[in-house]
Amino acid sequence: MKNIWIAFILFTLMIIGIFFSVSVINQKCNHLQDLNSTLESYIIKEEYQDAYDLSLDYIAEWKKDSKFLTIFIHHEDIDHIDSEILKLTQYIKIKDKSEGLATVHILKYVVAHIMSHEKVSISNIF
Amino acid sequence: MLILVIRTFFLYFAVIFIMRMMGKKQIGELEPFELVIALMISDLATFPMEDIRIPILHAVIPIITLLFLQVSTSYIELKSERARKILTGTPSILIKNGKIDISELKYQRFNINDLLEELRLKGYFNLSDIQYAILETSGELSILPKTGQSNATKDDLNISITQESLPVPLIMDGNINYKNLELLEKDELWLDDILKKHRISSARNVFIGMLDSKNKFYYQLKEVKGKKI
Numbered sequence: 001m002k003n004i005w006i007a008f009i010l011f012t013l014m015i016i017g018i019f020f021s022v023s024v025i026n027q028k029c030n031h032l033q034d035l036n037s038t039l040e041s042y043i044i045k046e047e048y049q050d051a052y053d054l055s056l057d058y059i060a061e062w063k064k065d066s067k068f069l070t071i072f073i074h075h076e077d078i079d080h081i082d083s084e085i086l087k088l089t090q091y092i093k094i095k096d097k098s099e100g101l102a103t104v105h106i107l108k109y110v111v112a113h114i115m116s117h118e119k120v121s122i123s124n125i126f
Numbered sequence: 127m128l129i130l131v132i133r134t135f136f137l138y139f140a141v142i143f144i145m146r147m148m149g150k151k152q153i154g155e156l157e158p159f160e161l162v163i164a165l166m167i168s169d170l171a172t173f174p175m176e177d178i179r180i181p182i183l184h185a186v187i188p189i190i191t192l193l194f195l196q197v198s199t200s201y202i203e204l205k206s207e208r209a210r211k212i213l214t215g216t217p218s219i220l221i222k223n224g225k226i227d228i229s230e231l232k233y234q235r236f237n238i239n240d241l242l243e244e245l246r247l248k249g250y251f252n253l254s255d256i257q258y259a260i261l262e263t264s265g266e267l268s269i270l271p272k273t274g275q276s277n278a279t280k281d282d283l284n285i286s287i288t289q290e291s292l293p294v295p296l297i298m299d300g301n302i303n304y305k306n307l308e309l310l311e312k313d314e315l316w317l318d319d320i321l322k323k324h325r326i327s328s329a330r331n332v333f334i335g336m337l338d339s340k341n342k343f344y345y346q347l348k349e350v351k352g353k354k355i
Contacts, residue, residue, distance in 0.1 A: 003197055004197050004198075004201055007193050007194050007196075007197035007198075008194065008197075008198075010190055010193070010194070011190060011191065011193075011194035014131075014187060014190050014191075015128075015131070018127045018128050018131065018187070019128075021127060022127060022128065070181065071181055071183060072127060072181060072183060073181065074179060074180065074181065074184070075178070075179035075180070075181070076179050079179075117129070118127065118128070118129070119129075120128050120129060120132065124129045125129060125132050125133055125136065
């Protein structure tokens with residue numbers, strides 16, 4: 001009987017933890033998507049100085065958040081964002097609009113991919 | 127991550143279903159759901175161990191889910207006979223009243239050679255010696271021999287015996303086990319008396335000292351540098 005209760009409590013705590021972590025992931029990802037959209041609009045408007053400053057802030061923020069997110073997210077996705085964001089700063093620095101926009105687009109896709117992984121859907125289950 | 131829980135639920139029941147379909151022969155000594163847990167946990171633990179890109183939580187979540195499922199399944203099986211029938215199955219009688227049930231043998235995909243092999247392993251070389259053979263849900267075969275073929279017991283021979291009890295260790299590596307002494311409702315003085323009777327100066331010299339199932343004191347002394355004390 002004791003084992004049943006321990007298993008049940010452990011499972012309940014785990015489910016609560018999962019809901020908490022999913023909401024944290026969504027919150028962080030939504031924030032990243034906002035940054036991506038702002039970066040995209042700066043690049044489209046060719047405001048490279050603002051875009052560069054923001055990309056540096058992005059890196060700093062991502063470094064901080066990614067440490068926590070590694071607990072829940074596949075490390076490959078994190079490595080992907082790491083490399084894309086580093087590329088982006090350099091594209092903005094040399095004012096390469098097409099590469100910059102393409103990289104922001106990839107970042108948007110990867111972040112959306114992380115969020116979609118947490119959704120309960122038929123495609124995710126099967 | 128919730129996906130991991132749902133997928134684990136789905137896979138757990140899917141693999142149990144497959145195992146049940148595969149029949150009792152495949153199972154060995156475990157119940158179907160126990161085998162599923164053993165197979166799944168071993169795999170779940172190895173992947174994140176060798177691939178550091180996988181967060182450890184991705185293994186821990188399914189393992190906890192499996193623990194929950196295993197405990198719940200065994201609890202439900204304890205409470206409901208119907209669940210027991212669905213998840214574990216029912217024993218199958220392969221030999222009934224000394225006659226092989228061929229249709230049951232076919233249903234269990236158990237060929238005659240398998241049956242004879244199992245019987246031989248149990249020490250029965252003649253089919254005619256068997257009254258009942260039951261294929262248990264764990265895949266083991268239990269046998270009831272014909273009355274004339276079963277071993278004679280002490281009751282059959284009218285031999286009077288006293289019931290043996292569990293052996294109780296009293297001294298282990300020189301240390302007296304006071305808990306076991308208490309269990310026997312004895313004290314250290316009683317143990318000292320026994321040691322004196324066996325010409326042992328102190329409990330510290332005893333490697334193992336126990337009351338065996340016939341309530342006799344069994345002991346072995348410690349060895350120092352290859353010599354007994």
